[in-house]
Amino acid sequence: MTKQWWQNAVIYQIYPKSFLDTNGDGIGDLPGIIKKLDYLKDLGVDALWLSPIYQSPQVDNGYDISDYRRIDPMFGTNADFQTLIDQAHRRGIKIIMDLVANHTSDQAAWFQASQKSRDNYFSDFYIWRDPKPDGSEPNNWGSNFGGSAWTYVPARQQYYLHYYAPGQPDLNWENPLVRQGIYDIMRYWKAHGVDGWRMDVITSISKDQNFPDNPNPHGLKYVVANQNDGPRMHEFIQEMHQEVLKPFQMMSVGESPDAKSQDARLLVDPSREELDMIFTFEHMHVDRQPGDVNGRWAVAPLDVVALKHILANWQNALRDHGWNALYFENHDRARTPSRWGDAKHFRYESTTAFATILHGLQGTPFIYQGEEIGMTNPDFELKDYEDIELKTNYQKLVQDNHSISAADFLKAARQISRDNARTPMQWNATSQAGFTTGRPWFTVNPDYLKVNVAADQQAAQSVSRYYKALIHLRHTQAILTDGSFDLLLPKDPHLFVYQRQLAGKTWLIAANLSTTDQDLALLKDWRQAKVILNNYSDFEVATTLRPYEAVILEKES
Template sequence: MAWWKNAVIYQIYPKSFMDSNGDGIGDLKGIEQKLDYLKQLGVDALWLSPIYLSPQVDNGYDITNYRQVDPHFGTNADLAQLIAASHQRGIKIIMDMVANHTSDQSPWFLESKRSRDNYFSDFYIWRDPKPNGDPPNNWGSNFGGSAWEYVPKRKQYYLHYYAKEQPDLNWENPLVRQAIYDMMRYWKAHHVDGWRMDVITSISKDQRFLDYPNPHHLSVVMGNQNNGPRMHEFIHEMHNEVLGPFSMLSIGESPAATSTDARLLVDPSREELDMIFTFEHMHVDRQPGNINGRWAIQPINVVQLKQTLAKWQDALRDHGWNALYFENHDRARTPSRWGNDLHYRYESATAFATVLHGLQGTPFIYQGEEIGMTNPHFSLADYEDIELKTNYEKLVNQQKTISSDNFLKAARKISRDNARTPMQWNDSPNAGFTSGQPWFKLNPNYPQVNVAADQQAAKSVFRYYQRLIHLRHTQDILTTGQFELLLPDDPHLFVYRRVLDHMQWLVMANLSAEQQTLTDFPTSGEIVIANYPDLQVGQNVQVNVLRPYEAAIIALPD
């Protein structure tokens, strides 16, 4: 069995993890200082968000040089030392690959925009203006406004699905593809174990560049940004060139993928990717069809969450592998977003963790998730994220489709910055993250919510995660057992069964702040894990009610 099928992977956002030199920015030496902590937690691999040379317009997802570590994070030698020190502890290293776009400060782009007839001219996607000078079509950027930016020297527009400082690469050009593969080989030679691939399903563009239906007469962000006509061809080529020959793990970010799309991407017989990150289950608190997109929030729809995750479990069974996550650098903190961080922070954190880690797939933990970190409840002036700022300008100031107050309410629930506040290590100044001035404001609750406090707490999120990870490592039922969703229409209870041979486990969680009653199926058995302290491992119980955010896994009798 592939190593990653019973592994747990921990994502590090280096800028906010641990600062070793007092400049206020997390760095590679800081990560190395915390390897024993990560080993204690029990994780098998670290996914590092981008650490390459970058102007940091989009916090490192705008890369200038794929082969150079940004001085903010250290040096290439520091990375080599981190990789070696991680491997000594049995922890693998997964790099973040941004192959859809680069920084506009990349030498590739600086050359490309100089003329239409140099080596790099076709490394990016250039198109002539319309006869009246307008952009080539009405495609919109995910960060607001048109997806096209004009360059007078070339008298053409270039395409950018994200910030204008992030021009999209032209994957139709085989020289671009080989440049990316060469970069991947370079890092394999430096002992990197795999890749998380940023918006990899966006690399193929529809070469007709047609306008999209536009009833509101705005720049349109449409499904054209994913699953383009040559996407599978390009990813299969990458597999043959690099991923397969060098046995590198691949996890693709696939914003628009359905479970049907996923099978085409991760079925081993197709030789493309090992896993993909779906976004589908992260939309369960979004008002469907609203012009304000992700900023039009609603309470979590538990039924939709269950049905979406179950659909992916069923679709990929024997046809691929799930990547399991609730939090990452683009997602807010689960206890604040979907749970109750005021009265049931520990219970919320562990209930959602139980639901996720009981599924078939590879669980991903985002830094701070293992201690139940929360959203910081900032004012608008405190936020840093370019996505938030550009969307505020677009939706509040220009389109006037959402009020400033409602935008702020949404930001406090779902903004990417909620996950990017510095890691909370202890209750010392700046939470033990830095001895200097932190690059980003800390969550004010760090004196209460931090690693040191949690590890000493009677109700420790960290210790609960340790136990979940141990189960993943030791219990085959979590890796290969069948999945069956129960109570699919219950608005509060997430209950499912895992079955392997004669063994049956019942995974159950109450995702509400009110007590809920269980009916209609057997709930007597032996506690495997539970997040309320009066239920002990090995205890035989009959569960008829679940208290607020209570969760447990019960081994049912044969």
């Protein structure tokens, strides 16, 4: 079967606000991305996914869109974006936009009209419900950002639903006019040359129209709603596929926060004609305390066994039934060497070890800006963070519910906060890491003096050089795209080891995800194997892997 372009690709995510500022206002912009296209071409990536660049009040860093057809002036102009598309295409790089179709900004024209009355054209573009007889919210649903998922509007004497901030009202996908409005937006950008879509919380678009209360074992006032697998979700996505994705051959990768592998098969099996790939959050939960009322803020050490089980399960479940989207970092996820590795003592080794494990799997690898140089989490204080999710959860969990101490919340923030990924890109050791000549919108990580692109490219242990090698393997070795997958040592708490096989060739991919030496006895059978890649310069095939040592070996039968 002919491969789609994205099955042999490596995709690089850009958070434009933090990538490169060219006009000194402290905010990254489109001309900054254009300026770095040759850097991205040299890295070897095939496509760029841009986090939202549309007009937005920035309540949630652009995931609250007020005008889907206009580039926000902070990033530049529509003409700048057209230049970026054209220049990227000349270099063989595709452009993927971020589609936020579950909700808009409350400043969007649709919502501004909808909130005025119950009987205008846009009245049913959003989800409105009457209060209960006592005037309270329609149900006990809570927002992901804390508090109620409902906000009251006196002009309508009704509440509107928002799974996220009050400034992000959820669209009513039951209304066919809403769906056609979204499809028209997608067609608009396709006409400008956009190649595909990353779809924000796309599995949340269908809601149970009975709006039942959620089970509440902890006795909370508000309980975050089950935001996946609404009754018409698959129907809506299939319609989108027929209306836009299929006729215009646009790649799609959907964010599906609660999806397990069996859910993914329904979404990405080519025969169902829905999405090409989805992002799961399942493997992102392997460092949290299960069942804790504080959710992801109840952090725990990395569970390597759980990580192996989840990734292997997805590899096996989607084999011949769909395609994996592979990632450890993005704009919502902390830096891997700080979160799961050892950024202080083994930054290069832990960065490249996790990269080896990820890029060796079947699927399309996604690299987040700065990942390719081993950027780390900053050790900020609570006052230094910007993220609305962090601030609202601090209010809810620390100040209101007293379910976690301020010290423990800060510890969790330093490990998993979304802001860890949003510090400006570190280009060099000059002022503000070469990101801006002005005052950056968000504090630069103080480690930029040693962790930056210029320094990494000259280093003996270069993270970016290792990533280039991984990307080259993805482009040239069919065993990575087509080979079988077999997990070895599934219960080992430190070693992540698996095999890929294709056409008489076997690859062993192994990494020690710990700070101590680990015995790997099976390596004695690989002493004569060919070394494809390794992250220690003095590597020799032995029966011990050093801290965060990773290797890819090849044998032919």
